[in-house]
Amino acid sequence: MPPVGHPLAPWPRVGQVDPQWAVRLDRTVGRPVYRLHRLAYQLTGGRIGHRSPAGPILLLTTTGRRSGAPRTTPLLYMPLDGAWVVVASNGGRPSPPAWLLNLQADPRASVQVGRQRWPVEAEVLTGEERERLWPRLCAFYPGWAHYQTLTDRPIPAVVLRPR
Numbered sequence: 477m478p479p480v481g482h483p484l485a486p487w488p489r490v491g492q493v494d495p496q497w498a499v500r501l502d503r504t505v506g507r508p509v510y511r512l513h514r515l516a517y518q519l520t521g522g523r524i525g526h527r528s529p530a531g532p533i534l535l536l537t538t539t540g541r542r543s544g545a546p547r548t549t550p551l552l553y554m555p556l557d558g559a560w561v562v563v564a565s566n567g568g569r570p571s572p573p574a575w576l577l578n579l580q581a582d583p584r585a586s587v588q589v590g591r592q593r594w595p596v597e598a599e600v601l602t603g604e605e606r607e608r609l610w611p612r613l614c615a616f617y618p619g620w621a622h623y624q625t626l627t628d629r630p631i632p633a634v635v636l637r638p639r
Contacts, residue, residue, distance in 0.1 A: 513550045522590035525550065531617055534560055535588040536636070538578035549575045553589075554616045556609075559637045560587060560596075563613060568626025576600070576632060587636055596636040606633050 517525030517535055526533055530552050537548045553560040564576040579585060583598040601609060613633055614621040624631050 510550055514548055517550060517588070518548075522588060522592075526590045528552070530619065532589075534562070536562065536575055537586045537588075538575050539582050539585070541578050541581035547575065547578060549573070551575075552617060553636075554613055556635065559635050560589065561609070561613065562634050562636065563617075563620050563623075564600075564632045564634060565620055565623040568623035570627050570629060572629070572632070576634065579634065584639070585636070595639040597639050599635045599637065601633045601635060606630070609633055 513525050513533070514535060517533070522535075532553055532555075533550050534553045535548050536551050537546050539545070540547050551562045553562050555561075564572050566573040566576075579598040580600065584595065585598055586593060586595050610633065620631065
Protein backbone atom coordinates (compact mmCIF):
# COMPACT_ATOMS: atom_id res chain seq x y z
CA MET A 477 0.00 0.00 0.00
CA PRO A 478 1.40 3.45 -0.88
CA PRO A 479 2.30 5.74 2.05
CA VAL A 480 -0.09 8.47 3.24
CA GLY A 481 0.17 11.47 0.93
CA HIS A 482 1.14 9.42 -2.13
CA PRO A 483 -1.20 10.12 -5.09
CA LEU A 484 -2.33 6.45 -5.13
CA ALA A 485 -2.80 6.19 -1.36
CA PRO A 486 -6.34 5.86 -0.02
CA TRP A 487 -7.93 8.97 1.51
CA PRO A 488 -6.28 9.36 4.94
CA ARG A 489 -8.23 8.91 8.16
CA VAL A 490 -8.69 11.81 10.58
CA GLY A 491 -5.36 12.82 12.09
CA GLN A 492 -3.33 10.91 9.50
CA VAL A 493 -2.75 13.65 6.96
CA ASP A 494 0.93 13.83 5.99
CA PRO A 495 2.00 17.40 6.87
CA GLN A 496 4.34 17.58 3.89
CA TRP A 497 1.45 16.64 1.59
CA ALA A 498 -0.69 19.33 3.26
CA VAL A 499 2.03 21.95 2.64
CA ARG A 500 2.27 20.93 -1.04
CA LEU A 501 -1.51 21.18 -1.40
CA ASP A 502 -1.55 24.56 0.36
CA ARG A 503 1.23 26.02 -1.79
CA THR A 504 -0.12 24.80 -5.12
CA VAL A 505 -3.93 24.77 -5.20
CA GLY A 506 -4.72 25.97 -1.70
CA ARG A 507 -6.47 29.26 -2.43
CA PRO A 508 -9.08 27.94 -4.87
CA VAL A 509 -9.61 24.81 -2.75
CA TYR A 510 -10.19 26.94 0.38
CA ARG A 511 -12.69 29.11 -1.53
CA LEU A 512 -14.61 26.01 -2.66
CA HIS A 513 -14.46 24.56 0.85
CA ARG A 514 -15.89 27.77 2.34
CA LEU A 515 -18.62 27.93 -0.30
CA ALA A 516 -19.66 24.27 0.18
CA TYR A 517 -19.68 24.74 3.97
CA GLN A 518 -21.84 27.87 3.73
CA LEU A 519 -24.25 26.49 1.11
CA THR A 520 -24.86 23.22 2.99
CA GLY A 521 -25.01 24.69 6.48
CA GLY A 522 -21.87 22.79 7.43
CA ARG A 523 -23.08 19.36 6.29
CA ILE A 524 -20.24 19.44 3.75
CA GLY A 525 -16.94 20.82 4.97
CA HIS A 526 -17.17 20.44 8.74
CA ARG A 527 -15.26 17.15 8.72
CA SER A 528 -11.93 16.66 7.01
CA PRO A 529 -9.16 14.04 7.06
CA ALA A 530 -7.09 16.40 9.25
CA GLY A 531 -9.90 16.99 11.77
CA PRO A 532 -12.92 19.25 12.26
CA ILE A 533 -13.19 22.54 10.40
CA LEU A 534 -14.96 25.75 11.41
CA LEU A 535 -15.61 28.93 9.50
CA LEU A 536 -14.11 32.00 11.16
CA THR A 537 -15.50 35.37 10.10
CA THR A 538 -13.39 38.37 11.05
CA THR A 539 -13.65 42.05 10.16
CA GLY A 540 -11.03 43.18 7.67
CA ARG A 541 -8.66 45.50 9.49
CA ARG A 542 -8.36 47.85 6.50
CA SER A 543 -11.55 47.24 4.53
CA GLY A 544 -13.98 46.73 7.42
CA ALA A 545 -15.56 43.97 5.30
CA PRO A 546 -16.33 40.51 6.67
CA ARG A 547 -13.69 37.88 5.82
CA THR A 548 -14.49 34.18 6.22
CA THR A 549 -11.81 31.50 6.46
CA PRO A 550 -12.14 27.72 6.94
CA LEU A 551 -9.82 26.60 9.75
CA LEU A 552 -8.93 23.34 11.44
CA TYR A 553 -9.85 23.58 15.12
CA MET A 554 -9.41 21.72 18.37
CA PRO A 555 -12.32 21.87 20.83
CA LEU A 556 -11.32 23.07 24.29
CA ASP A 557 -13.69 23.44 27.26
CA GLY A 558 -16.60 24.95 25.32
CA ALA A 559 -14.30 27.03 23.11
CA TRP A 560 -12.35 26.39 19.91
CA VAL A 561 -8.61 26.68 19.39
CA VAL A 562 -7.25 27.57 15.95
CA VAL A 563 -3.60 27.85 14.98
CA ALA A 564 -2.22 30.72 12.90
CA SER A 565 0.29 28.55 11.05
CA ASN A 566 -0.30 29.97 7.56
CA GLY A 567 1.17 26.68 6.31
CA GLY A 568 4.55 27.52 7.89
CA ARG A 569 5.00 30.72 5.91
CA PRO A 570 7.12 33.49 7.47
CA SER A 571 4.16 35.88 7.74
CA PRO A 572 1.03 35.37 9.83
CA PRO A 573 -2.32 34.76 8.13
CA ALA A 574 -4.55 37.78 7.45
CA TRP A 575 -7.26 36.44 9.75
CA LEU A 576 -4.87 36.68 12.71
CA LEU A 577 -4.02 40.29 11.88
CA ASN A 578 -7.75 41.01 11.64
CA LEU A 579 -8.33 39.45 15.09
CA GLN A 580 -5.48 41.44 16.58
CA ALA A 581 -7.15 44.62 15.30
CA ASP A 582 -10.62 43.50 16.48
CA PRO A 583 -10.92 40.32 18.58
CA ARG A 584 -14.71 40.14 18.06
CA ALA A 585 -15.60 37.63 15.38
CA SER A 586 -18.03 34.82 14.65
CA VAL A 587 -17.68 31.12 14.00
CA GLN A 588 -19.79 28.53 12.27
CA VAL A 589 -19.21 25.01 13.54
CA GLY A 590 -21.31 22.61 11.51
CA ARG A 591 -24.80 24.15 11.45
CA GLN A 592 -24.31 26.29 14.57
CA ARG A 593 -23.10 29.91 14.62
CA TRP A 594 -21.73 31.87 17.55
CA PRO A 595 -20.29 35.33 18.15
CA VAL A 596 -16.84 34.87 19.69
CA GLU A 597 -14.05 36.79 21.36
CA ALA A 598 -10.53 35.82 20.31
CA GLU A 599 -7.58 35.53 22.66
CA VAL A 600 -4.14 35.07 21.13
CA LEU A 601 -2.13 32.85 23.45
CA THR A 602 1.46 33.87 24.07
CA GLY A 603 4.32 32.85 26.31
CA GLU A 604 3.57 30.27 28.97
CA GLU A 605 -0.08 29.85 27.96
CA ARG A 606 0.88 28.98 24.38
CA GLU A 607 3.74 26.72 25.48
CA ARG A 608 1.46 24.81 27.83
CA LEU A 609 -1.14 24.16 25.10
CA TRP A 610 1.25 23.61 22.14
CA PRO A 611 2.02 19.88 22.82
CA ARG A 612 -1.70 19.12 23.07
CA LEU A 613 -2.35 20.95 19.79
CA CYS A 614 0.46 19.07 18.03
CA ALA A 615 -0.85 15.74 19.35
CA PHE A 616 -4.28 16.69 17.96
CA TYR A 617 -2.83 17.61 14.52
CA PRO A 618 0.90 16.83 13.99
CA GLY A 619 0.98 19.15 10.98
CA TRP A 620 1.17 22.16 13.29
CA ALA A 621 4.51 20.90 14.67
CA HIS A 622 5.76 20.46 11.10
CA TYR A 623 4.68 23.98 10.13
CA GLN A 624 6.64 25.34 13.10
CA THR A 625 9.81 23.80 11.61
CA LEU A 626 9.24 25.78 8.39
CA THR A 627 9.25 29.24 9.99
CA ASP A 628 11.22 31.21 12.56
CA ARG A 629 8.14 32.98 13.96
CA PRO A 630 6.41 31.34 16.90
CA ILE A 631 3.11 30.11 15.51
CA PRO A 632 0.27 31.54 17.61
CA ALA A 633 -2.63 29.57 19.02
CA VAL A 634 -5.91 31.47 19.27
CA VAL A 635 -8.77 30.58 21.60
CA LEU A 636 -12.21 31.54 20.30
CA ARG A 637 -14.68 31.79 23.20
CA PRO A 638 -18.42 32.25 22.72
CA ARG A 639 -19.62 35.75 23.73
